[in-house]
Amino acid sequence: MRKVYLDNNATTRIREEVLRAMLPYYKEIYGNASSVHEFGRAARMAVDDARVEAAGLIGASSIEEVIFTGSGTEADNFAVKGVAHALKSKGNHIITSSIEHQAVLNACKFLEREGYKVTYLKVDKDGIVDIDELKASITDKTILVTIMYANNEVGTIEPVEEIGRIVKEKGVYFHTDAVQAAGKIPFEVKNMNIDLLSMSAHKIYGPKGVGILYIKKGTKITPQMLGGHHEMGKRAGTENVAGIVGLGKAAELAKKEIGEEKKNLTILRDYLHKGITARIESVRPNGHPEKRLPNTLNVGFKYLEGESIVLNLDLEGVAVSTGSACTSGSLEPSHVLTAMGVDPAETQGSIRFSLGRDNTRDDMDYVLQVLPPIIKRLRDMSPLYEKGK
């Protein structure tokens, strides 16, 4: 059976070049990057080379601003909790949005239990944060604004440049979770008033289990992982050398190919979208029509529940998701779609198609061939459908 993977916002397939670059660091160059001997020095050199590539992808001004972590989630936790703890004497207020990834939301909830106050900004129907509410929410107690660069479920790209300007004027730190944006859309942190930025390797065809937190020079942050002096004393733990090498290679390739890939994915994504709309009635797109990740298409199929669509597509070899893989264990409707004001009944039938570099037009044609009969069959089974007829 044909297999079509359209869940690249959950994770991507590691690129051959990336895997090849990593393997020697499991086999021959297995030293601890902190060791002084040759085995260690070779590993250290590889880690530093990867730091250069990572800094290059996000446009950091110095490699010392890049700290390797164990995941995007760890980077988010480090940023949010680390800044909150470092600036405790200055204030106790954090501003975030209502559509963040669980990593940021749950770190904020944790801080609320520690006595911090958190404002969750509203978003509009396209998922763009309310800038006026942001301006009105900043007080002299505000120590951190954390707003994602692009949303994982609907792909909406937030106005981070504008947010950076506003936050900078007030002398507050700005963190952005760029796990979905980095490598997909070009940006340079050094020109954007961003103090902290998270990204992850496995969303850009790198390995799982490695991410970075960009920390602008001079930013006050309390380490969350204590131990040795790794990562300039900011994150203890023996470096995942092979993983870091993989991140570096993936970053290098992403930077080189970002323009081409953005163009290709947009064309394929829009082809899929048009095809779905032409073949299936009562479909609504979720997310901003233009300010959106090039690979992401989230659509709601009215009268249906998402999991039954996901399972049926899976039986046809097509991998999609109802939203975030990190929330699929939950029965709650998507917090992102709910915040965007999507009708509760309609959030249930929303499906995320997230494309990647391996996808072809044939893949899209296959989906367009198998999807309509699935939707028809499920709608014929749905007690809500006849009401809509």
Add this chain to the structure above:
Amino acid sequence: MEGQYSEKVMEHFRNPRNVGEIPDASGIGNVGNPVCGDIMRLYIKVDENEVITDAKFKTFGCGAAIATSSMVTELVKGKTVGEALKVSNHAVAEALGGLPKIKMHCSVLAEQALRSAIDDYIAKKSRKAA
């Protein structure tokens, strides 16, 4: 959680039995709401000996909701109304080879849909008798 469904659940999800409506149903049960993600409508046809001769369903919901709907219609066909009332959510889940914990509420919904259809049948019958 996807991927944790038993083979039997997936089999009923793929080929649900008794999908549809019964135009002259003896009883119709409606349970659930779209906000929580599941709606079941169950139709039963009961003969003069109180035997359920046919059962059909329409369901909006996840894989487990569809599979439990399918299974409950299979379980009650041929049973008397009295016997059908004893079909519990656990019996439905068990007949499906178990359900993931997070999906057990689907079997509860199936039991409720059945009860609701039987209640409707009894109410209709007593109206006729009156």
